[in-house]
Amino acid sequence: MAPTQQTSPTKGPSSWPQTSPPSLLIAVVDLHPLSWSLLSSLSPGPAPETGEKDKAPVSPITITEFATILMVFLNAHLASRWGNEVVVYGASAGKAMLLYPPPEGEDTSSRPSPNFYRPFQLLDSRFEARLKELVEEPVATEQLNEPPSLVSALTKALCYINRRKPAEAPVSALTAGDAPGPSGTSNPEAPEARIIVLNATPGGTEGTGETESKASGGGGGQKGYVGLMNLVFAAQKIKIPIDVLTLPPESTRTAPPIFLQQAAHLTNGIYWRWNGRGGLLQYLHSIYLPPPSLRHQPFTLPPQDAVDFRAVCFCHNNVVDVGFVCSVCLSIFCEVRPVCSMCNTRYNIRTLKTIKEMAAGVTPIPLPATILPPKQSQKKAKPATNGTAPAPGAAAAAVSGSAAAPVVKTEAEDVIVIDD
Template identity: 40%
Template sequence: SMASHLSLVLDLAPAHWHRADLSLAQFLPQLLVFLNAHVALTHANSLAVFAALPGKSVMLHPAATGPVAPDANAYTPFRELDAAVVANLVAELDPVAAAAPTALVGALTKALCYINRISPGTSTPSSDRASDPRILILSVSPDLSTSYIPIMNAIFSAQKMKITIDACQIFGPDTVFLQQAAHLTGGAYLFLDRRDALLQYLIMAFLPPAATRKVLAVPTQDKIDFRAACFCHKNIVDIGFVCSVCLSIFCQPVPVCSTCRTKFPIKTLKRLNASRPPPP
């Protein structure tokens, strides 16, 4: 069977985990079973785990760790994977920095760079490539409107590299940006209705690689929120005004585009202001 690469981006925002009905201690064993299942599918499968923490993003696996004590009752690759993820996660969690925004985009960008580094060269025929790369984002945080531009840049990079982005919102509100990421890259977006069935959701929806999903009934999105964040105030808007030159989005008509400095005629501004719906 063809090898598959999975890069996992794990949202570890302490402020949101504290409000959840699923503790991190309950979540981690189920996550490790899922990661072990991916490694066990075929010996050629590869795995990387990235953590999005307040103000920083780090790589949890593969990472340099000390030797793992042998255990006759455990498969060595599983034991090494579990030990590395847990040890690095414990070392990086910092409750003091919990107020800073979670660096989800930073972790996603690192995952893209890692996949680019381990992927075969462009001269390799697509039929001979050893990996079927995908990224799975496990999120607990709501959308951060200020990250709209960088996360869309990451999505477009994944599209160009033919990387599938899957997303699972474990709790909290649906995330507009992750819905769009999954839709635009051909991945699956799942809002977790039952936290006690997390492992079943992960294995049924996200364990099969993209090539296998063509013959499976993978969860699909009935409704996708395509709203964008304005470039001026970073608010998610229902109705936006788009620069005709650089396609920047604004929540109100502006005389000069702040991105490309294009100036718009006064008549156009008056017409657009007149067509705006009245405030609620």
């Protein structure tokens, strides 16, 4: 009897999810007046060099145009599946407020239109009215220098998700067939929550040396670093992805918001930076419209930029390449201190000189442009040999045929622990 060769199952339409749960999309919109003043006055970049293909020029975008694009994207989310919901928070200078849906107890009665889908009508009317109130509200001069309250808005978004989260079923009530679905619960109709941050504030000016180390990390500025990291860890624990779309393009010569980039990386979200050449609605539909349960099959994620894992020192609120961490309270400082300013711990003075010498020889690690995802090697089926040993040539061919894809590895930032 001739030996039969078994074929391994390949990934295809048969392995795609048959259905996806309803999706709860919470959008956090940056409405800082100074940021939108920068975006509305974008100037075209330098002319392309000779021989290069002409690109679309960098075009400015106003808050009115962005609101129209955002409403189309949110309506597309509502229309993609029955049961999808939308929540919008606005973050301005020093304050954050709920834009949609209206708070409980507020009069939401409106005359339904027979030619208008009711969820579209409610979203367009309520969101436009609340957005106009927030934009037209006068802002004090001293508040303009404050960063947008993205941390406050993200905290409210997590609280909203916690209130809407259904009660977990007891372990005894789960049977063998009631496996947790994509939303993390045994109920297939439980909403799948996610957060998208539409950031309009740049991370700071680009530069080298000391100028680059003092660049802002975005997401509420350096002062909001601790609060942002705390809510990122909370979202990571409850498996809530945080997607980030930053609007200031590279033509503004500003650095990306590294803290929001870290938030997207730690929560398995998507980070993307707009190039300023139009097509913003297409970016939103092609990258951010699929829910997390459909992003790997049948859709794929775009290549992500290399993540900058620098932190902020607690003494000067600067982004540092080399930090000194207290061994007691884990506070980060940009310079060696004999006494911790947070917990008042006194360190051994004889070790401070050694720590300074160690820090002098450390150089920052350059980051690549992008990080390639590792290639998943598929296991090949072993041919049936009827009890005989396989030929050595076949084994060598199988090993040489599976070449691993190159992976760019980034090392962790240099941290020196100050021991007491």
